[in-house]
Amino acid sequence: MKRFVVIVTSLLIIFVFIALNYLLWDRESLVTLRESNQASIDALSRINMTLNEDKSRLEKQIDELNNQIRDGNEKIEQLEAQIQSLQSELDDKLQFISVLKTRIDHEPIRSTTMAWIHNIAEKNYPVAFLKSESDCRFWGNVWSLKSFSDYFDANIASIEPVYEGEEQKQPVIEIKSSDTPDWEMQVLVHVNVELTENANQEYLKQGQNVLRFLYTYSTRIDQWLITSVSTVETEPDETEANDSGETATESVKSSAAQ
Numbered sequence: 001m002k003r004f005v006v007i008v009t010s011l012l013i014i015f016v017f018i019a020l021n022y023l024l025w026d027r028e029s030l031v032t033l034r035e036s037n038q039a040s041i042d043a044l045s046r047i048n049m050t051l052n053e054d055k056s057r058l059e060k061q062i063d064e065l066n067n068q069i070r071d072g073n074e075k076i077e078q079l080e081a082q083i084q085s086l087q088s089e090l091d092d093k094l095q096f097i098s099v100l101k102t103r104i105d106h107e108p109i110r111s112t113t114m115a116w117i118h119n120i121a122e123k124n125y126p127v128a129f130l131k132s133e134s135d136c137r138f139w140g141n142v143w144s145l146k147s148f149s150d151y152f153d154a155n156i157a158s159i160e161p162v163y164e165g166e167e168q169k170q171p172v173i174e175i176k177s178s179d180t181p182d183w184e185m186q187v188l189v190h191v192n193v194e195l196t197e198n199a200n201q202e203y204l205k206q207g208q209n210v211l212r213f214l215y216t217y218s219t220r221i222d223q224w225l226i227t228s229v230s231t232v233e234t235e236p237d238e239t240e241a242n243d244s245g246e247t248a249t250e251s252v253k254s255s256a257a258q
Contacts, residue, residue, distance in 0.1 A: 125149040132226035162190035
């Protein structure tokens with residue numbers, strides 16, 4: 001019996017010891033877990049604080065960008081208003097110029113054009129050349145006086161205006177303002193051309209041609225200067241030389257429309 005009591009007592013002591021040991025181990029685990037959880041909470045708190053700071057910074061940037069966009073839109077509206085005002089002012093000036101161009105005296109332009117043709121016919125090339133600007137385009141090219149003289153001397157045997165009318169013959173010529181916001185004027189004149197043998201027919205052809213002159217007014221020398229000379233393409237039946245006033249007039253109108 002004593003032996004049984006000793007055994008039971010020993011088992012109780014062992015059980016109590018194991019229980020106390022487990023409780024101590026569990027307490028240490030709880031402490032470790034609590035410390036780990038606290039560390040996680042601290043880390044999450046720092047992350048949350050960082051995110052809040054980033055959020056505040058981004059919200060501030062958004063506000064600044066919205067302010068910049070608002071300021072930009074206001075400037076755009078101001079610029080659009082200025083552009084509209086300037087466009088209106090420009091339209092008024094263009095309309096004023098267009099009205100003035102309809103009142104331009106055509107006689108100086110007509111005289112210069114006819115003189116140019118006669119100068120070419122008389123082979124007085126320097127005088128004809130001086131009626132044009134320094135950057136004048138002859139059939140799309142800028143020619144020197146030598147190139148100008150060489151072309152007409154080598155290819156044109158004779159050139160003269162086409163005249164119409166029975167009693168008082170007048171050259172077939174039309175002068176009108178160009179659709180440009182400056183003082184440019186356009187002249188269409190019919191001429192009869194006789195080419196030399198083996199002539200270059202790239203610019204002028206044998207028979208009747210329609211020359212197109214562009215003029216601008218030079219305030220420096222107070223006269224009209226030629227800025228461009230070219231040939232207007234005509235229908236095949238209009239290329240033959242003729243003295244019919246009605247046909248010539250219709251040809252000029254057709255060329256002007258082109």
